[in-house]
Amino acid sequence: MNRLSGSKTADLLTSDSCPVCKNYISVRFFEPAPQPLATLGWPETADEAKAMTRLSLDFKQCLSCNHVWNTSFSYDAIPYQINPSRMYNDGSIWQGHMVDTRALLLERVKDAPTVIEVGCGEGHFLRALADLFNDDGRFIGFDPDGSGESGKGLEFFARVFDPLFDVERFKPDLIVMRHVLEHLTRPLEFVQKLAWASGAIEKPLWFFAEVPCIDKVFEAGRLSDFFYEHPSHFSSRSFRTLLENVGDVVDFQTGYSGEVIYALARVLPQDYQASQVTRTESFFERSKESISFIKVQLRNLALSGKKTVIWGGTGKAAAFINLFSANSEDFPWVVDSDETKVGYHVPGAGQLIRSPREIKSDYIDVVIIPSQWRARDISKQIRRMQFSIGQILIEHQGKLVDFQKEEHPY
Numbered sequence: 001m002n003r004l005s006g007s008k009t010a011d012l013l014t015s016d017s018c019p020v021c022k023n024y025i026s027v028r029f030f031e032p033a034p035q036p037l038a039t040l041g042w043p044e045t046a047d048e049a050k051a052m053t054r055l056s057l058d059f060k061q062c063l064s065c066n067h068v069w070n071t072s073f074s075y076d077a078i079p080y081q082i083n084p085s086r087m088y089n090d091g092s093i094w095q096g097h098m099v100d101t102r103a104l105l106l107e108r109v110k111d112a113p114t115v116i117e118v119g120c121g122e123g124h125f126l127r128a129l130a131d132l133f134n135d136d137g138r139f140i141g142f143d144p145d146g147s148g149e150s151g152k153g154l155e156f157f158a159r160v161f162d163p164l165f166d167v168e169r170f171k172p173d174l175i176v177m178r179h180v181l182e183h184l185t186r187p188l189e190f191v192q193k194l195a196w197a198s199g200a201i202e203k204p205l206w207f208f209a210e211v212p213c214i215d216k217v218f219e220a221g222r223l224s225d226f227f228y229e230h231p232s233h234f235s236s237r238s239f240r241t242l243l244e245n246v247g248d249v250v251d252f253q254t255g256y257s258g259e260v261i262y263a264l265a266r267v268l269p270q271d272y273q274a275s276q277v278t279r280t281e282s283f284f285e286r287s288k289e290s291i292s293f294i295k296v297q298l299r300n301l302a303l304s305g306k307k308t309v310i311w312g313g314t315g316k317a318a319a320f321i322n323l324f325s326a327n328s329e330d331f332p333w334v335v336d337s338d339e340t341k342v343g344y345h346v347p348g349a350g351q352l353i354r355s356p357r358e359i360k361s362d363y364i365d366v367v368i369i370p371s372q373w374r375a376r377d378i379s380k381q382i383r384r385m386q387f388s389i390g391q392i393l394i395e396h397q398g399k400l401v402d403f404q405k406e407e408h409p410y
């Protein structure tokens, strides 16, 4: 195992986690002097250009997936709504690349598809894709910039695509996202939400994504790739890592001489999510029923006039007292085995926390022990103190149960 010097290991930690894999260990990658916007500024005079605000570039690289990102990036510095993003794409090799990727989509996606392009810009790619399908299908473009040619001849929405809302609404067969993920500060959030949303439609959903690739940058030591508008820079490894959150990565290729990476993935809601959702929903519903039921049990106990002691005054016990409204009028007696807590009051409810030694009576009807896992120890302590009790109650499966007589795992 290679060891680093002490000063180096300290440098590795960053307070930011990798936007792709959430790993917290990253290293300084590139920290040039602050620079102006490179593609979204559009200054109209030389003076305006020279006076442009300089923005911080603090690129780190994740040691787990190789992703590079600007930890000083802020969306507020980018005038997406005002200035269009213009991408020159008339070169013949680039056009050839686009033809190749469209052919890949035609091969995979069924006839008459509903296709959404997220960040479609002026819509060239989507329109050409519609031509390839002989306009048979529905072709929908999203782009917050609605100026210029955007959306001409397409079903177009001048807003940000929201996977949670729009997947269910449009029920697409294919979502295309070309040169957009590198603009997001939270690409993982986007793809996870997309996978989640795909659970709402009962047909296959394909996701095609393409981003600039920095694999060559490492070898060539190239620096001008790193400008402000791209907070995220994908290596082929970090891109694959990201897409594995979407489902099955079916095609994964580099194109345009290795300068871009693109992939087609079959979007799948994760199985664990579906089963976990069912469990969580039932916990959520049951929690409401449990609170009402135990409140009624406590109310009846208070009305019965039985001498009741709650054993424990902080932590789980305080949570119990507040959750189930075991108020100080109905349940004035709260004791705690921990003498350091004695003399304080129960947070929220206000009962004085007493020492068990203060229990004067030699017979207590009911002891409630909110910390189930301590009930065994507490019942031993009660026996040692030589007063007798009618019943010990603990919370289990939505009700208060008799610790000595009923079934429970404690």
Ligand SMILES: [Zn+2]
Residues within 6 Å of the ligand: 018, 019, 020, 021, 022, 023, 062, 063, 064, 065, 066, 067, 238
């Ligand atoms: Zn990472």
